[in-house]
Amino acid sequence: MQSTKRSDIQLRAINLEIDMVLDSPSAVMTHLQSNPLRLLIGGELVEGGQYAPVIDPATATECAIAPIATATQLEQAISAANAAFPAWAATATKERRRCLRVFAEVLESNVAELAAILTLEQGRPLALTRVEIERAAMLLRAMLTIDIEDEVLRDDEGGRVVLQHRPLGVVGAIAPWNVPIGLAVPKITHALYTGNTIVLKPSPYTPLSTLKLAELARDVFPRGVFNVINGGNDVGAQMSTHADVAKITLTGSIATGKRVVASSASTLKRLTLELGGNDAAIVRKDVNLEHVAPALFGAAFVNSGQVCMAIKRMYVHSAIHDELVERMAAIARDTPMGGGFTPNVKLGPVQNQAQFDSVLSVLKETKADPRARFVVGGSAVDKPGYFIEPTIVTGLTQGARLVDEETFGPVLPVMRFEDDDDAVAQANAGKYGLCASVWSSNIAAAQQVASGLVAGTVWINRHVGVDPLVPFGGMKESGLGRQFGKEGLLAFTETRALYCPPGA
Incomplete structure (x- = not known):
């Protein structure tokens, strides 16, 4: 499959603004029928193993269909992310930051299309879904200002001690249906900025805008670094138990969080869980x-x-x-x-x-x-x-x-x-x-x-x-760990102390 160049992504966004005004459910539905969505696995846009209807909550009727990943396709996505991990982990922070800034540009240059699709599937007023997309780009950019470089803890006659923050590997990210893009983009940023690769699963209730984002951002990162699949609880459970997934980041209910904790225990996965809040x-x-x-x-x-x-x-x-x-x-x-x-x-x-x-x-x-x-x-x-x-x-x-x-x-x-x-x-x-x-x-x-x-x-x-510079998360049963801030980013790394002899 021929890859899409970055210039083509920008041109497609410009042409969309000129040729189509996505200001009604019928316009968005027609647009989706003409541009069917696919999964992103290893840099390739692929058909799903099956398809499921997506319901417009404003009418309770079907508005589109979305591809569903098979168990084999999830394995392929995890394998692609695992294969891409060593090179991405070795990529300089400056270059990872550059790629993520391009990702922010994709969000901003395609806000009209993404917001319209999001309104169709999620139901929120169009003006507010535009804010969700724009704010996601803002949060992303702000997080890139946080320093995640190694820290020298001691450098004296006894030697030099460096605290290193090493990426974990493949991150399985599970996003909810209430704020699909606004809660997925920070997970992507946390994972990729710190040198991990990612397999992202949106909610099957609201997969459309996330799958469209995957298509638009297909060539922003090296192949396999950013993967997007779609499916139900069985797909999330498979990620939670998979030996090649090093961490799960989830936004969801307390009940779902407890299931993730239980299913991930066999591999002692690292977890960031943002759960219910009464x-x-x-x-x-x-x-x-x-x-x-x-x-x-x-x-x-x-x-x-x-x-x-x-x-x-x-x-x-x-x-x-x-x-x-x-x-x-x-x-x-x-x-x-x-x-x-x-x-x-x-x-x-x-x-x-x-x-x-x-x-x-x-x-x-x-x-x-x-x-x-x-x-x-x-x-x-x-x-x-x-x-x-x-x-x-x-x-x-x-x-x-x-x-x-x-x-x-x-x-x-x-x-x-x-x-x-x-x-x-x-x-x-x-x-x-x-x-x-x-x-x-x-x-x-x-x-x-x-x-x-x-x-x-x-x-x-x-x-x-x-605030993207301030850690966010819950106490008691409202979650484990924190997102945002340096504390949130470092939760996607493993801390290692490197002892060097004097003069090193």
């Missing part, structure tokens, strides 16, 4: 309600609540509870919901049937609880697709499923508290520990509250967002 926000009585209500709503209902770090529980001081709830409910009533290609839409659907059913199950159980008060929402929208009204529920306490579990949909329970210690105790209850936030006009008091929260990230007067 994130708490504590709102003290001294806040400016006019300012915080929109910010809290946005942080709770971003991507229709389908973000691991979104606010999933809110604890509000009793003195302001009712007013804040009513302000947020008013925002919910005025927030337009619909398909991602519809102008001015702010909230899209739940991404897939299984998650839609799960959220509705939680709502049904909550409605049976006599304590629960549905201030706004509470039902599926009477239209095609997986739409659920933005919902705010009060009156619950710990022990209710909506409070204790991560619903991962547009549903927010709001609880009362009387003092800071009470709020911290409620927020810390349960198995989750990904993120939390404290909202207050008294920063010193907010810092004191934050110091008691058990979470990997705690914000004051904001919630949601990562």
